[in-house]
Amino acid sequence: MAEELKPDLCIIGAGSGGLSLAAGAVQMGASVVLIEGHKMGGDCLNYGCVPSKALLGAGRMVPPLSYADAQAHVRATIEKIEPHDSQDRFEGLGVTVLRDWARFTSPRTVEAGGRTIRARRFVIATGSRPFVPPIDGLEDVPYLTNETIFDLAEKPDHLIIIGGGPIGMEMAQAHRQLGCEVTVIEGAKALGRDDPDMAEIVVQHLRGQGITLHENTSAQAVTRSADGKITVETGQGPITGSHLLIAVGRKVNLAQLDLDTAGVEHTGKGVTVGANLRSVSNRRVYAIGDAAGGLHFTHVAGYHAGVVIRSILLGLPAKARTDHIPWVTYTEPELAHVGMSEADARAKYGGAVEVITQPFAGMDRAIATGQTEGLAKVIVHQGRPVGATIAGPQAGELIGIWALAIANSLKISAVANTVLPYPSLGEINKRLAGSYFSPRLFESAMVKRVVRTVQRFLP
Missing domain, CATH: 3.50.50.60 (FAD/NAD(P)-binding domain)
Structure with a gap:
């Protein structure tokens, strides 16, 4: 028994x-x-968050690591964290x-x-x-997933990735930075769950790095030739490479x-x-x-x-919510989001929504470090932020202040009143908040009348 x-x-x-x-x-x-x-440690430690960010980090090192050394860096990173789990x-x-x-x-x-x-x-x-989709011929072709790609010993000559979501785009950039030719096939829009304008900033940067991206393109069949080459048949023609990564979901x-x-x-x-x-x-x-x-x-x-x-x-009541959950795609530039999208906010609140943007090009720290590509956006309803998206350097860190504000229903004045060190990238959030109040202060006839009246009576 x-x-x-x-x-x-x-x-x-x-x-x-x-x-x-x-x-x-x-x-x-x-x-x-x-x-x-x-x-x-589950997927995150062994196949997901930890190894993917380690591989991205390896690709950004100067000088760049070899592919074998990059994978060794991934294994070493996992080994350092393993004892905690x-x-x-x-x-x-x-x-x-x-x-x-x-x-x-x-x-x-x-x-x-x-x-x-x-x-x-x-x-x-x-x-x-x-999730492995039912693509004709896939069962007869060797393919990679996030559970196996970190076991590769030799650098792929040409990595084909089916799926343009966060995993696919992160792996695309990591492998491109490590010297691989990379082609991404996405059935809809790449990074499609994010703000389309902000996602496009990241997409265009990746294209500029030499990543070939086919959007609105379906993978219809997969074959393997006698010499080991893998061909993905699409509605826009065949794509042939040395390795295939499936990254279409979970x-x-x-x-x-x-x-x-x-x-x-x-x-x-x-x-x-x-x-x-x-x-x-x-x-x-x-x-x-x-x-x-x-x-x-x-x-x-x-x-x-x-x-x-x-x-x-x-024995206490507790409920989970989702409106305050942030997410980040750790490409370079990073893409981070929390709360409602602009489209959802307009659908819910109509004209009572204000959208404020601030480019990184206007930030002194970004100029000093040469990281001026990107944009930050916050959506405000009745003085409270209800959503924010950042595409730019360290977006995953910068989104935290908006996650805090939305989780605790803070007014945007809480961010405007915060003093941040100069020069820092974090100032972009304070400048966003300040932009909400600027027209109310500097373009208001009433404010100007009040100031003139006060000035007449001040000693």
């Missing part, structure tokens, strides 16, 4: 969300079982870690590693994997869990949950991160962990 464990909390998946939840819960006094069937660390915190695949055996039990776990609450944090990891046995409703997008991230059909089960069917970002999984810990451990 299998050994039975009875923890307060059983977490399935040791990626960003699962690890954050496990560490927080056990340190707050809960007993925790953490189950991971693959690698500790390791089984040893979490067992040291008091978490029971089981390294096996989990499956539900009833609405309140899970089996893994020859053990049965009967927990008070279960949290599904299984993340996602690359698929949630739920298939192995036997969710039907647990009475957990789910779709192809994830577990069906309420705003509190609790399963609508099994109150013992929660889902966080990609498994919850929402935004697929590592920081969202961490945020979700903080939401459910309030409910699971403290």
